[in-house]
Amino acid sequence: MSVLVDDDLWSAVGDPTRRRMLDLLLSQGAGTATSLSGHLPVTRQAVAKHLAVLDRVGLVRATTAGREKQFRVDEARLARAVAQLADVGAAWDSRLRRIKRIAETIQRGKDATNDTDQQQ
Amino acid sequence: MSVLVDDDLWSAVGDPTRRRMLDLLLSQGAGTATSLSGHLPVTRQAVAKHLAVLDRVGLVRATTAGREKQFRVDEARLARAVAQLADVGAAWDSRLRRIKRIAETIQRGKDATNDTDQQQ
DNA sequence: GTCATGCGCAACCTTTAGTTGCATGATGTC
DNA sequence: GACATCATGCAACTAAAGGTTGCGCATGAC
Numbered sequence: 564m565s566v567l568v569d570d571d572l573w574s575a576v577g578d579p580t581r582r583r584m585l586d587l588l589l590s591q592g593a594g595t596a597t598s599l600s601g602h603l604p605v606t607r608q609a610v611a612k613h614l615a616v617l618d619r620v621g622l623v624r625a626t627t628a629g630r631e632k633q634f635r636v637d638e639a640r641l642a643r644a645v646a647q648l649a650d651v652g653a654a655w656d657s658r659l660r661r662i663k664r665i666a667e668t669i670q671r672g673k674d675a676t677n678d679t680d681q682q683q
Numbered sequence: 684m685s686v687l688v689d690d691d692l693w694s695a696v697g698d699p700t701r702r703r704m705l706d707l708l709l710s711q712g713a714g715t716a717t718s719l720s721g722h723l724p725v726t727r728q729a730v731a732k733h734l735a736v737l738d739r740v741g742l743v744r745a746t747t748a749g750r751e752k753q754f755r756v757d758e759a760r761l762a763r764a765v766a767q768l769a770d771v772g773a774a775w776d777s778r779l780r781r782i783k784r785i786a787e788t789i790q791r792g793k794d795a796t797n798d799t800d801q802q803q
Numbered sequence: 804g805t806c807a808t809g810c811g812c813a814a815c816c817t818t819t820a821g822t823t824g825c826a827t828g829a830t831g832t833c
Numbered sequence: 834g835a836c837a838t839c840a841t842g843c844a845a846c847t848a849a850a851g852g853t854t855g856c857g858c859a860t861g862a863c
Contacts, residue, residue, distance in 0.1 A: 570699045577697025579690045580820080582771070589778045597840055609821050611841080616819095630829040630840050638779050645772045645779070651702070652768040658709045659758050659765070700851080717809060729852055731810075736850095750809055750860040 568651060572644050575620045580605060581613050585636060588623065593635040688771060692764050695740045700725060701733050705756060708743065713755040 576582055580603060587602055588594055596614055600607040614634055617623040622641055623634045696702055700723060707722055708714055716734055720727040734754055737743040741760045746753050 568699075568702070573702075574697060574699065577694060578820080579688075579694065582688070582693075585775070589775065589782075595840075605820085606822065607840085608823085608842090612820075632841070638782060641775060642779055645775050648768045648772040652765045652772070655705070655709065655761060655765050659762055662709075662758060698851080715809075725851085726853065727810085728812095728854085732851075752810070 568647050569643075571620050572622070572640075573647060575617055575622055576644050576648075578613070578616075580609070581617060584610065584613055584617070585622065585641065588634060588636045589641075593633045595631050595633055599634075688767050689763075691740050692742070692760075693767060695736055695742055696764050696768075698733070698736075700729070701737060704730065704733055704737070705742065705761065708754060708756045709761075713753045715751050715753055719754075 576585065583603060584599055587599055591598075596607050596611040599614075600610040603610060614623060614625075618625060618634070620640075621637055622644065624637050625632050625634050627633075696705065703723060704719055707719055711718075716727050716731040719734075720730040723730060734743060734745075738745060738754070741757055742764065743754045744757050746755075
């Protein structure tokens with residue numbers, strides 16, 4: 564059965580632009596829509612929309628200072644998202660390993676008897 | 684700097700429905716658009732579109748048998764996707780750890796002197 | 804042959820990522 | 834204080850993606 568995943572959280576980090584924004588925010592500590600857009604191939608308005616999405620799922624939080632609105636990553640929240648990535652990856656990985664093991668077992672069976680034409 | 688990620692591959696597994704489809708295909712070995720749609724809250728046509736997406740990025744491969752079109756997961760490709768999930772997770776995780784470590788260092792500094800009001 | 808079933812295609816709707824354009828509000832300088 | 838400036842916010846519009854319904858066609862079962 565499938566791993567429990569917060570779809571909102573996942574799809575927030577599913578967007579490439581938002582992932583790069585998170586990278587930028589992590590490496591720079593904080594940033595505004597304007598400053599981030601300077602490092603991204605999209606307009607400030609697009610960045611602002613993405614920040615709104617990230618803010619809605621709690622991955623970033625804003626502090627208004629004068630005319631600037633600084634965003635920074637909510638570390639606990641991102642850690643949770645990272646944990647979910649790891650969970651899904653681990654679930655698939657273990658299933659892939661199991662499949663590989665079974666395939667090898669079948670292969671060994673074939674090598675041994677070489678006439679049991681097992682399918683499926 | 685951001686981790687190298689194949690955006691197509693990532694966004695293919697970024698969709699919740701497609702993730703569940705991959706789960707189903709992994710647990711059942713194979714499936715058709717019709718069979719999968721029985722386990723999902725969307726129509727067969729929606730599933731077919733998702734299968735087309737997954738096929739385009741190589742995560743599944745189809746074999747036509749009579750009037751049925753069976754899809755199965757390309758294990759190598761999914762393993763690669765899993766590796767990318769792990770990479771991004773690890774990158775963020777290490778950055779989060781570094782931030783936490785710095786925060787603790789600052790905290791220790793404050794505890795010691797209690798007047799160095801350091802603000803980035 | 805006929806009937807059921809699985810697929811593919813087309814039209815349409817809604818949401819989302821992106822754009823441009825403009826109004827508003829805080830800063831700093833003269 | 835007035836004014837140019839710069840960051841933000843808001844609105845309208847476009848394009849792509851996820852989803853739907855409806856229909857036509859091929860294949861397999863009887």
